[in-house]
Amino acid sequence: xLCTVTATLGCRGDDGDDNPDTDGGMNGTDGGDPGADISIQxxxxxxxxxxxxxxxxxxxxxxxxxxxxxRKGSIYVMEPEGxxxxxxxxxxxxxxxxxxxxxxxxxVEGGVKDEFALSEDxxxxxxxxxxxxxxxxxxxxxxxxxxxxAAAVVDPVMLASxxxxxxxxxxxxxxxxxxxxSSPPTDEGEKAHMFVTGPLSVSAEMVELPDTIAAGDxxxxxxxxxxxxxxxxxxxxxxSDLAAGGTCLPPEDTEELCQDxxxxxxxxxxxxxxxxxxxxxxxTVDDATVVKVQDGTIPTSRHVEIVGAVVTxxxxxxxxIWIQDATGAAQYNGVGVYRGSMPNDLEIDVGSIVxxxxxxxxxxxxxxxxxxAGGPALVTKTADPAAVPAVFDGATFLAKLADAGDAGEPxxxxxxxxxxxxxxxxxxxxxEATVGDGTTSIVINDTIFAFSVPAVxxxxxxxxxxxxxxxxxxxxxxxxxxxxxITTGTCN
Numbered sequence: 001x002l003c004t005v006t007a008t009l010g011c012r013g014d015d016g017d018d019n020p021d022t023d024g025g026m027n028g029t030d031g032g033d034p035g036a037d038i039s040i041q042x043x044x045x046x047x048x049x050x051x052x053x054x055x056x057x058x059x060x061x062x063x064x065x066x067x068x069x070x071r072k073g074s075i076y077v078m079e080p081e082g083x084x085x086x087x088x089x090x091x092x093x094x095x096x097x098x099x100x101x102x103x104x105x106x107x108v109e110g111g112v113k114d115e116f117a118l119s120e121d122x123x124x125x126x127x128x129x130x131x132x133x134x135x136x137x138x139x140x141x142x143x144x145x146x147x148x149x150a151a152a153v154v155d156p157v158m159l160a161s162x163x164x165x166x167x168x169x170x171x172x173x174x175x176x177x178x179x180x181x182s183s184p185p186t187d188e189g190e191k192a193h194m195f196v197t198g199p200l201s202v203s204a205e206m207v208e209l210p211d212t213i214a215a216g217d218x219x220x221x222x223x224x225x226x227x228x229x230x231x232x233x234x235x236x237x238x239x240s241d242l243a244a245g246g247t248c249l250p251p252e253d254t255e256e257l258c259q260d261x262x263x264x265x266x267x268x269x270x271x272x273x274x275x276x277x278x279x280x281x282x283x284t285v286d287d288a289t290v291v292k293v294q295d296g297t298i299p300t301s302r303h304v305e306i307v308g309a310v311v312t313x314x315x316x317x318x319x320x321i322w323i324q325d326a327t328g329a330a331q332y333n334g335v336g337v338y339r340g341s342m343p344n345d346l347e348i349d350v351g352s353i354v355x356x357x358x359x360x361x362x363x364x365x366x367x368x369x370x371x372x373a374g375g376p377a378l379v380t381k382t383a384d385p386a387a388v389p390a391v392f393d394g395a396t397f398l399a400k401l402a403d404a405g406d407a408g409e410p411x412x413x414x415x416x417x418x419x420x421x422x423x424x425x426x427x428x429x430x431x432e433a434t435v436g437d438g439t440t441s442i443v444i445n446d447t448i449f450a451f452s453v454p455a456v457x458x459x460x461x462x463x464x465x466x467x468x469x470x471x472x473x474x475x476x477x478x479x480x481x482x483x484x485x486i487t488t489g490t491c492n
Contacts, residue, residue: 036055037055037056037057038054038055038056039056039079040056040059040077040078040079040085040086040087040088041079041085041086043056043088043113043128043130044085044088044128044170045085048113049113050113050114050115051112051113051114052112052113053110053111053112053133054108054111054112054113054130055107055108055109055110056077056088056106056107056108056109056130057107057143058080058105058106058107058143058146059077059078059079059080059105059106059107059108060077060078060079060080060103060104060105060106060146060147060148060149061075061076061077061097061100061101061102061103061104061105061106062076062077062078062087062102062148062149062173062225062237063075063076063102063173063206063224063225063235063237064076064097064100064101064102064237065205065206066206067190067204067205067206067207067208069190071091071093071205073092073093073097074089074090074091074092074093074097075089075090075092075097075100075140076088076089076090076171076173076225077090077106077108078148078149078171078172078173079149080105080146080147080149081149082149082150082152082172082173083149083152083172084168084169084172085168085170085172086149086172087169087170087171087172087173087225087226088128088129088130088171089127089128089129089130089171089227090108090111090129090130090131090138090140091114091129091130091131091132092138097140099142100140100142102148102237103145103146103147103148104142104144104145104146105142105143105144105145105146106140106141106142106143107139107140107141107143108130108138108139108140109138109139109141110132110133110136110137110138110139111130111131111132111133111138112130112131112132112133112136113128113129113130114128114129114130114131115127115128115129116128116129117228118229118230121230123163123230125163125167125228125232126228127170127227127228127229128170128171148173149173151173151174151175151223152169152172152173152174152175153174153175153176153177154169154174154175154176155176156176156179156196156197156198156200156266157197157198157200157266159174159176159198159200159226159232159234160198160199160200160201160232161198163232166226166228166232169226170226170227170228170232171225171226171227172225172226173223173224173225174223174224174225174226174234175221175222175223176196176197176198176200176221176222176234177220177221177246178197178218178219178220178221178246178247178248178249179196179197179198179200179218179219179222179246179248180196180197180216180217180218180219180248180249180265181194181195181196181213181214181215181216181217181218181219182195182196182197182199182215182265182267182268183195183199183215183267184213184214184215184217185204185209185210185211185213189204189208190204190205190206191204192204192208192209193209193233194209194213195267195268196219196222197248197249197265197266197267198266198267198268199266199267199268200232200233200234201231201232201233201234202222202224202233202234202235202236203227203233203234203235204236205227205235206224206235206236206237207235207236207237207238207239207241208239209236209242216251217244218244218245218246218247218248219242219243219244219245219246219248220243220244220245220246221243221246222234222236222241222242222243223236223237223241223243224236224237224241225237249264249265249266250264250265251265251276252264252265252267252269252271252274252276252277253276253277253279253280254280255280255281255282257271257277258271258272258274258277258280258282258283259271259282269301271283272299272301272302273300273301274301275301275359275372277301278301278302278303278359278372279303279372280303283301283302283303284302284303284304284305285298285302285303285304286305288304288305288306289306289325290306290309290323290324290325290332290333290334290335290413291325291330291332291333293306293335293360293367293369294332294333294334294335294367294412294413295332295410298360299360300360300361300362301359301360301361302359302360303357303358303359303372304356304357304358304359304360304369305355305356305357306323306325306355306356306369307355308325308326308353308355308382309323309324309325309326309353309354309355309356310323310324310325310326310351310352310353310354310389311323311348311349311350311351311352311353311354311389312324312334312350312389312415312465313350313415313448313464313465313479313481314348314349314350314448314481315447315448316448316449316450318339318346319338319339319340320336320337320338320339320448321336321337321339321348321354321379322334322335322336322337322413322415322465323335323337323354323356324389324390324413324414324415326353328390329389329390329391329392329393329414329415330392331392331410331411331414332410333414334392334411334412334413334414334415334465334466335367335368335369335412335413336366336367336368336369336413336465336467337356337358337368337369337370337378337379338363338368338369338370338371339371339378339379340370340371346379346381347381348379348381349384349385350385350388350389350481351384351385351386351387351388351389352381352383352384352385353381353382353383353384353385353386354379354380354381354382355379355380355382356369356378356379356380357372357377357378357380358370358371358372358378359371359372364468364469364470364471365468365469365470365474366412366413366467366468366469367412367413367468389415390415391415391416391417391463392411392414392415392416392417393416393417394411394416394417394418395417395418395419395420397411397416398418398436398437398439398440398442399439399440401416401418401442401466401476401478402440402441402442402475402476403476404468404474404475404476405474408466408468408476411466411476412466412467412468412476413465413466413467414465414466415463415464415465416463416464416465416466416478417461417462417463418442418461418462418463418478419461419489419490420437420459420461420489420490420491420492421435421436421437421459421460421461421462421489421491421492422435422436422437422438422457422458422459422460422491422492423435423454423455423456423457423458423459423460424436424441424456425456426453426454426455426456427453428453430445431445431446431450431451431453432444432445432446432453432477433453433454435460435462437492438492442476442477442478443469443475443476443477443478444462444464444477444478444479444480444486445477445479446479446480447467447477447479448464448465448479448480448481449479449480449481449482449483449485451480451483451485451486452483454486458488459488459489459490459491460486460487460488460489461486461487461488461489462478462480462485462486463480463481463485463486464478464479464480464481464485465478465479465481466478466479467479
């Protein structure tokens with residue numbers, strides 16, 4: 001008995017879900033014979049224009065999205081013989097493939113070819129899909145039981161590094177073997193993803209990635225379908241697709257490997273740029289200072305030990321501190337230290353003298369020192385506060401302080417005071433305010449301390465840490481440390 005499911009869909013918007021690429025009509029009229037049956041390989045061929053009507057016969061269902069919400073109910077289908085270019089994604093937003101199961105043979109009728117990419121993606125790569133024409137519907141007809149093609153074994157390094165290789169396996173069921181986790185899952189639910197040997201992204205769009213996965217974990221194999229969204233990634237379809245064990249590449253963590261100019265463990269980082277090299281002599285800087293870290297004398301991903309630094313600020317959760325060399329306030333003499341999930345009971349205060357052991361890094365264009373995975377404690381207090389840390393006088397430097405480019409770089413991480421500011425704009429949603437002197441403006445926000453947002457027109461003197469931020473647009477911000485850092489001033 002044949003089972004038919006009809007899904008009526010409109011065009012997709014760019015609100016975070018899929019939307020049609022601009023080179024396709026999406027109206028089912030730009031070519032293609034509505035009655036013609038074609039193969040998936042023909043759909044994947046660039047010779048078939050986006051917007052062409054598509055009819056597939058007897059293709060096998062290899063994955064059904066039953067996890068999360070954004071693409072739930074959509075399916076991946078393949079030609080029964082498998083191989084390169086043999087798979088395609090069928091977008092069924094809001095209409096689950098009711099009654100279908102993995103291995104069913106189906107006819108797909110009424111859809112059109114769509115080359116999908118968000119407008120923000122300027123790479124030129126797209127995801128080939130079958131979706132409903134505007135105002136139309138896709139009809140799925142179950143025509144019998146089939147066999148899921150064996151997953152092709154693909155080199156994860158080639159898959160991650162060469163878009164032409166990844167394109168061949170788009171929407172195809174594949175397997176990568178003997179890979180290790182270079183970066184454990186980030187985010188939650190269907191947005192979670194991790195990086196493995198390649199470095200290849202493995203996404204949780206169709207199945208949960210356990211939160212117990214850790215860097216260095218080895219998998220004998222990971223099976224899934226290949227998807228494209230800003231980059232190519234592998235989507236496991238069920239928990240058993242992640243098979244632990246196997247033999248993985250050894251970590252890049254010896255003097256020899258950390259100086260051979262090769263990415264030996266295929267995690268995307270070479271020699272000292274690879275965090276696992278941090279503790280080797282080749283990647284350790286012996287005479288490190290805050291100024292050398294901040295002014296670029298010491299590159300990123302170098303192991304540093306800074307002795308006798310003074311704490312200038314501490315975040316409320318105590319996961320972040322800011323330090324300067326004890327020599328006082330000067331350009332480049334300030335940097336943030338991220339302690340992360342390390343114990344937050346460290347008894348330090350503003351003014352405490354500390355030793356730092358960590359790795360230099362850049363996060364959202366902000367220079368930081370971060371923890372060494374598996375290494376020693378990052379922050380060690382050596383003396384109690386003896387004096388208030390020196391504050392850089394920003395009275396005549398606002399234009400440079402606020403400059404998101406090179407002119408602002410010397411002040412990043414510094415504890416500064418800026419007088420005679422007027423509140424120009426407030427953002428209650430993000431608990432921040434824009435202040436300025438009539439010529440130059442800068443943001444104050446609550447990254448360190450949750451202050452009460454002042455009113456437009458208030459006159460202020462603001463003290464805080466200068467930070468680099470990048471939320472789509474690079475900018476500088478000043479981060480007050482307490483209510484005492486925001487006082488009444490004189491407006492210019």
